[in-house]
Amino acid sequence: MRGFGDLNPAVIMTYYLSVIGTAMFCMDPVVIALSLVGACALFVTLDKKHSLKLHISFFLLFLVMALINPIWYHNGVTVLFVVNDSPITLEALMYGISASAMIVSVLYRLRTFTMIMTADKLLYVFGRLSPQLSLVLSMALRFVPLIRTQTAKVRSTQKALGIYREDNIADTLKGEMRIFSIIATWALENGIITSDSMEARGYGEHRRTNFSLFRFTRGDAVFLALCLIPAAVFAAAVASGEAAFTFYPAMSGTAVTPLSAAGYSAYGFLSLLPCILEWKEDIRWKYLISRI
């Protein structure tokens, strides 16, 4: 089997849908904690830049969102203290912490999703659903870097001609507006030429093909099974009501039964699955290197 990022895009998509999808139906602190650990671990494993700033900003977001709930809601039986005649309750605080932990875990998941699902993989998935949509997507994606290079060229030309000045804000703004206007004209003309060229080459006569080819391998099938079976077990545990948690009026979880224990461990496995895959590849790589 290969690393998580090398799997078939459709399989990766299925994994994200099942791991995020199942967690959302159940506001259970255990599940949220498992989800947060899995999401954070995958991000740390994949993140080669060690972006401490991102972790700090997510933590601040977590704090702010956790505190909004007890300030707005006064449900719950355990009063911690009273501010301006409005009680701050333990239950509302715990709900706020759980809800914001869930949101932060989803944000971590989406970060890794953005890292793994590059533009060509997204196009592969979208292109299957609608070729026209995928064409607009791929053309726009191509135009973005084209426009960026052209902007750099136009800016240097303007500077060389002595037209572009940065003496004060008014001059800078004027210069930037002129560059934007030049770029817009160029991009529109370029677009029309592209469309003429497409027509001349027989666009719309056949099915479109993809730049990257992704095959459905045995590894993909194994991963799909490892992802769907725990998701089904967890969904069964939630649907049967054996893994449930209520915050209001007083916090209460259900007793631990075989099914709920199975559900929690299945979700833990599902949450950590990509990390396990990545770590396994990492260990294998180090082992192979050590043998050289």
Next chain:
Amino acid sequence: MLLIKNKNLRAFIVRAFPFVLIPAAAILGAVVFDNSRHLIISLAIAVMTLLVFAAGYEKKKVGTWRMVIASVMTALCVFGRFIPLFKPITAITIITGMYIGSETGFLVGAMSALISNIYMGQGPWTAFQMLAWGLIGYIAGIIAEPLKRHRWLLLVYGVVTGIAYSFIMDIWTTLWYSNGFDIGVYLSALVTAIPYTISYAVSNFIFLFFLAKPFGDKLERIRKKYGL
């Protein structure tokens, strides 16, 4: 290109999708599925967007250039989203809707949200951004004539849509946070978003003030030059 031959069906899609089905899908996605299926929802909205766009076609020839121009405008929007503080994305969407047509305006708004989020980060908010920007472009296309005639109206529309965009996005924030619509949380979200709301309104004003006329001239010129 996808062509819808039946005229009644075409008229139905152009009216029903942007105003009934797409908001319904976005709200259903937020309420029923919580935020779990946001990618499916944004995908569904994207497909419906495309149907609206396709329903605007009459001839194949027009189809290709419109689609390419839509891609170019989308790319300009995405490129503009990297400008710090002031974002021309709404302004360009409005201009597209005004000069090329409602359906193209909708497509450019929705696709810009989808594509710029590849760089900025996808999330459940993608569906709502697609919807908000799409509708802004679509309405600009409907009231194109008065917008072209009166400049002050265009600027007012820009400021109003800047504020409306922020309000629509806060509906999403509220739905996501409290699993249902809660007016208290919504109001607090509106208050915390005030700096953003102002920045949206101001950047729409500035960009429409400077870009609307030149862009219109450019599109007119392209049309004349290539005989479209």
